[in-house]
Amino acid sequence: MKPDISLRAALDALSARNGQSARLARNEVSAPVLGGVVQANVIDEVTVVTPAPPARMKRPRQLPPAPHGFVNRRREIERIEAAATGGGERGAAIVVLSGMAGVGKTACALQWAHRHADRFDGGHLFADLDGYRHHGGIAVTDVAGAFLRALGVPWDYIPPDLPERVALFRSLTARSRVLVVLDGADHAAQIRSLVPTSPGSVVLATSRRRLSGLAIDGAHTVELRPLDDEHGATLVAHMVRDDRVHHDPSATRRLVDLCAGLPIALKVVGAELGRLERWTVARYAQHLSDDRKRLSRLSVEGDHLVEHVFDAAYDDLSAPARRMYRVLGLHPGGDFDAGVAAAMADTPAAEAEEQLAALRAVNLVEEHAADRYRFHDLVRLHAAHRAEREGADERDDVRRRAVEWYLLGAAAADRAVLGPARWRLADHDLRPWPVEFDAGSGMEWFETERTNLLAAVRLAADIGLHTAAWQLCEALWAFYHSRKHYADWIEAHRIGAESAAAVGARAAECRLRNQLARAHVELRDFEAAKAELSRAERVIADNGLGRAMVHESYGLxxxxxxxxxxxxxxxxxxxxxxxxxxxxxxxxxxxxxxxxALVRAGKAALALPVLEEARRLLERLRDEMSTARVHIALGRAYEALRRVADARRVLTAAIATTRSRRQPVKEAQALEVMVVIAREQRDEDLFRVSAQRLFELYRDAGNPRSAEVLRWFGSRG
Structure with a gap:
């Protein structure tokens, strides 16, 4: 078939008219296009109509309502205000409210925002960033697009890419003060992209993370902590419309303690008390007192609000950080260091520190002192629940490693304080312990870990590690005997003695019951002391040193x-x-x-050769603390015999040793004798120095005899 000559001629004419090649043009788009595209073969004439951009941008008012029942936070509000007004001509001020989940960051941000809403002539923008979260990350591009739309930009004019959207956002906010509230930020970059350029603008962000990287942008961080008892009770009272809260303040304080001041938990409590109109506050406090059920009972109409908040924080963690969180949920005590965290997780110290830093960054743990961490009480319960649900297969091993860590540390500290010559039933390889103690640092470690050590004794007995339980008590003797923590001493030794009996360790049971009797003697509970010594005698068997100890305790x-x-x-x-x-x-x-005893019986002359023998033996063994005790007894003997120079010499040595080894009880005993000598000799300088130090020791220990020392000073003008 022949080609259509007339059609070809028409196409050639059309091409010539448009200055184009005779052949057909390729149908493609070769440059970036904003908006829609129409592609066609040949178009004679096109008329394009686009909407005109708005003549004036909108002033959005996106803030959610002000929080109901907001209490306290005056200090935090003042810090926000100081930071928000400190931007000057430099551009927008950035303030980050950081804190653990449920602590009230959003409420605090909105409280400030509503108080100061009128100062922002360009409007208020708000974004709950959780609503823009996709596959674990926040789509900042979508947030920027929503802000542009709120500012009045039609969708057809909103660029597709984040850099272009950010540039347009900054252009639109360059000439008016804008408040931007970003709730639930994860990373500094999310905030940087949404900072207006105009001076007087404010970006107020909330985050479980600290977002310390924003410091280079001049950001200020305001950290929120749980409410104290007074303001926690006020929050509950705001939500309960009757007088039950006011009529039972002690039960209300108990509720605040059970919630550890966490506002979201207190709001749940208030809502539930409002619903349970016939329940007393005391009954509801009892309802929440079970640690195993508290989180599940902190719910409103079946919605476990508190637990959900912690679940969300937990789910955001990396897998290693989640495991560390679960492991620490099994820690027996109140706070912990990186060493025990590494031991419990069976991981290198550097890795443990990295995971602790990750938990601290999202405020799931708090570093309340140098290398000392702790959970909020409700977070601790959540971590323990997660450990029960997800870590049951390693639970026993984790707890065993915790007990072994504290046992090894106590054994190392005990050896540093009392020296290697002390008779010990347990023999420990101390090489794995990472710290080399001296007497002072060993005693300081005991004091720092005091609650954990008692908790470790309890845990060891609870999970059947009876040998570890009695060995811990043996190692704790140096600490309890020196620092006089009688309640801890008695409880630990009761558990230890029972554990020793459970594994048939008769010598250990004898020793621990003997040491338990010593606590009762010092508390002047003589009947209880006799009962324990009687039990100790029944398990002495052929243990000569055990028999000597029992005689010694009867002597005391x-x-x-x-x-x-x-x-x-x-x-x-x-x-x-x-x-x-x-x-x-x-x-x-x-x-x-x-x-x-001879000195106290008035037989100082008979006592001297016996005490000198003791001094020589203990000095030869380099047992400094026992030698110091002998020096105190010698000081009393010399004072009774009016050998003042000898008394001052040995007492000075005793004071120096006990002070350097952080033994305040023994130092006070030496100073008591020194003050007597100073008064008898009318040595004003010696009296002033000795009595002042004695007063400090009494005062720090809460000893009522501090008032007596003050009267001494008064009587001397």
Whole structure:
């Protein structure tokens, strides 16, 4: 078939008219296009009509309502205000409210925003960034687009890419003050992209993370903490319309404690009390007192609001950080360091520190002192629940490693404080312990870990690690005997003695019951002391040192009853047993006790050779603390014999040792004798120095005798 000559001629004519090639043009788009595209073969004439841009941008008012029942936060509001007004001509001020989940960051941000809404002539923009979260990240491009739309930009004029949207946003906000509230930011970059350029504008962001990277942008961080008892009770009262909260303030304080001041939990409590009109506050507090059920019971109409908040924070963590969170949920005590975290997780120290930093960054743990971390009480319960649900297969191993860590640390500290010569039933390889203690740092570690050590004793017994339980008590003797934490001492040794009995460790049970009796003696509960010593005698068997210890404890019991001659006989019996056994340290200690009883019985001259023997033996063993105790007894003997120079010499040595080794009780005993000597000798300088230090020790320990020392000063003008 022949080609249509007339059609070809028409096409050629059309091409010539448009100045184009005779052949057909390719149908393609070769440059960026904003908006729609129409593609066609040949078009004779096109008329394009586009909407005109708005003549005036809108002033959005997007703030959610002000929070109901908002209380306290005056300090935080003032800090926001100071930061918000400090931008000057530099551009927008950036303020980040950081804190744990549920602590009230959004409420605080909105409270400030509503108070100061009138200062922003360009309007208020608000974004709940959780609503823009996709596959774990926040689509900032979508947030920027929503802000542009709120500012009045038609969709057809909104660029597709983030950089172009940000540029347009900054152009539109360059000449008016705008408030931008970003709720739930994850990273600094999300905030940087949405900062207006006009001076006087404010970006107020909330985040579980600290977002410290924004410091280079001049951002200010305001950290929110849980409410105190007073303001927590006020928050609950705001939500309960009757007088139940006011009529039972002690139960209300208990509720605040159970919620650990966390506002979201307190609001749940208030809502539930409002619903349960016939419940007293005390009944509801009892309802929440079970640690295992508290989180599930902090719900409104079946919605577990508090637990959901913590779940969301947990789900955002990396897998290693989630495991560390679960592991620490099994920690037996109140706070912890990186060392025990590494031990429990069975991971290198550097990795443990990295995961702790990740948990701290999202405010799931708080670093309340250098390398000391703790959970908020409700977070701790959540971590424990997660450990039960997801980490049950390793739960027993994690708890065992926690007990072993504290046992090893206690053994190392005990050896540093009392020296290697002390008789010990347990033998520990201390090489894995990462810290080399001296006597002072060992005692300081004991004090720092005090609550954890008692918790570890409890845990060891609860999970059947009875040998570890009694060994922990043996290692804690140096601490309890020196620092006099009697409640801890008694509870730990009761558990330890029962654990020793459970595994048939008779020598250990004898020792721990003997040490338990010592606590009762010092508390002047003589009947309880006798009962424990009777139990100790029943399990002595052929343990000579155990028998010597029981004689010694009976001597201490009689000494406290001021039956000094009877006490001296018991100490002498203990000394004779120790001599037969040939244990030099036991001989030194028993000689000290015997000599001290003789001094108290008014037989200082007879006591001197016995005490000198004790001093020589203990100095030879380099047992500084026991030597210091002997020096105190010698000081009393020399003072009774009016050998003042000798008394001052040995007491000065005792004071120096006890002070350097952080033994305030023994230091006070030495100072008591020194003050007596100073008063008798009318040595004003010695009296002033000694009495001042004695007053400080009494005051710090809460000893009522501090008032007596003040009266001494008053009587001397």
């Amino acid at each position: 019991l009689l000494r406290e009853q001021e039956r000094y001659d009877d006490a001296a006989r018991e100490f002498e019996s203990a000394l004779l047993i120790s001599r037969r056994l040939g244990d030099p340290r036991a001989i030194g200690v028993q000689a000290y006790q015997f000599g001290d």
